Amino acid sequence: MSGAKPPLIARIIWKIPLLAGPRLATATAEQLTKQQQKTRAKSGRMTAMTHQRVIDGPGGPITLRIHTPTSGNGAMVVHFHGGGWVSGSPREADFICSTIAEGTGAIVVSVDYRLAPAHPYPAGLEDCYAALVWVSENAAALGGDAARIAVAGESAGGNLAAGVTLLARDRRGPAIRHQALLYPATDATMSAPSHRVNANAPWLTAAGVRNAYHHYLPPGINRTDPGVSPLHATDHRGLPLAAIVVAGHDPLHDDGVWYAERLRQAGVPVDLFDYPRMVHGFANVPGLFSDTALALAELTKAQRRHLPSEQAPSSPHRPPAST
Template identity: 45%
Template sequence: MSAPLPLRTKFFATVLQRLATPVEEATDHAQLRAERVRLGQTLPGRMVFGRPDRRARAEEIEIPLRGRTLRAVVHRPTGVGGKRPVVVNFHGGGWVQGTPEQSAWLASRVAAGSGATVISPSYRLSPEHPFPAAVDDTWEALGWIADRADALGLDIDRMAVMGDSAGGNLAAVAAQRSVAEGGPRLCAQVLIYPAVEMYEKFASELRMPNEAVLTSKNMSAFAHLYLGDAYGTKDPLASPLRAASFDGLPPAFILTADHDPLLDNGVHYREALQRAGVPVRYREYPGTVHGFLSLPGVVPAAEDAVADIVDFVAARVVVPA
């Protein structure tokens, strides 16, 4: 049973939702992305969204890949030296919206609190670049970062992935590929209200089709835009819950919101990992909505969740095993 949604949280989440164009109604997705940036600069946006932590310094770098170059923001904790553990963070936005700056509050807080460097790369967005473009970009960016660990001042033996919503999907896929394809060895994964199943409607979505921030219609629209002609595929690169095996995956921290149609995505992924013997920490935050980690101004649990992530990263990534 979900805890009641605090009135302040519900009010601001509803206001922000109404100010934004529903993704299922958008015809110009570049305009939709620009609108999202402007929304964060409005009075409600400034009151709601988190700001970067000054205890971490940010630096923009470029990640040159074959035929394209990705942007990335590197958040380094101040006051520490030597090669740092690294968390590669993938932003959310339904694979259609979002930038590395979107998760600067989370990334900088994790860097400042844990002592790890957090790198947030961009990736190509749909519908201009449908699946598997985002999967390819995030996977190749992870490999590029690992290959240049010395130049970036990173300890490659202490590497993790993190992501929220669509970014949680991409982080889960990257963790699976790291095992299946012998890629960078990861010591942890942080999956924040992850979208791990693209087609099946779980009980939480049926029970909460019209929640503030994310609705069932939104979810369907994002899935169609992301997958394009591949919609209907059973490929676990799209739906990591459909992987043939979860054996050998790195320890996970899965965070979910109780007023989120994606809630059961996280629950089912936890169960799949546990059946495979993967250590899992799981926490469902009461009185929260999808995206609440980006809403510290109106969701008090955002601070608790970030503190929990910092503790997990410090224990699983920063402290040598």
């Protein structure tokens, strides 16, 4: 968090009514469903070759949007888009997926997981895990290396990426070498100070986060369930190396910072990139914010460092030590 003001352009755009659909803070289930239908027709900016593949999932077909870099090295990144678990699509994540593909040389597979409110937790998380398993089992056919798989996601997608690493560790695979989390939601209790300090931040408010959880979580769910709140997992040992990006003017700022600290306490190395003047979602928007290019350059540099061309001698996943 920072005392510096967010960029003027962020404050101006935030005041334009319905610029990108219904405001998350007040969106109803019906509005979200209509917005989901609209996003299906949108196309994004692409710099890597892209194609789609449909696989079987736990609740029906899952569409994968696959970005192949112009110069690949065999690494693979399974990506989960943002949108508060209630909106968004792999098409809308074309910019960031293509940027990661070209910046790392990795094949990026973006997952069109099921969305709430029609499909509340854990539907989306299980879709994401199923997609990870499929990518691991079919890596060679995609031109990739199953020994060098990473995950990435922004906002709700960061939450899903962190959740998938916990599932993969506890279910004994697939192995994940790295996790890239951009302004992730890691604590559904919303108890961190940034939810109060940045309650009315532009682009995402605390009310918006609260409403997203309202639509995503089934009645009676324990908000400290690690699948919902990775921060509250009882053990973070054996999780993949991490790169975490946070924005100063974001209710989720402390979710990312606290998760970085929790991973470090468990012996997991973390690269934390904090942009004090930025707002939630800034790295997803090309050409609008001065820090977007810098953040993605730092992120892809960290990913390249932990997804080397040669196969590592051992799995990144280690079972927690006996106590």
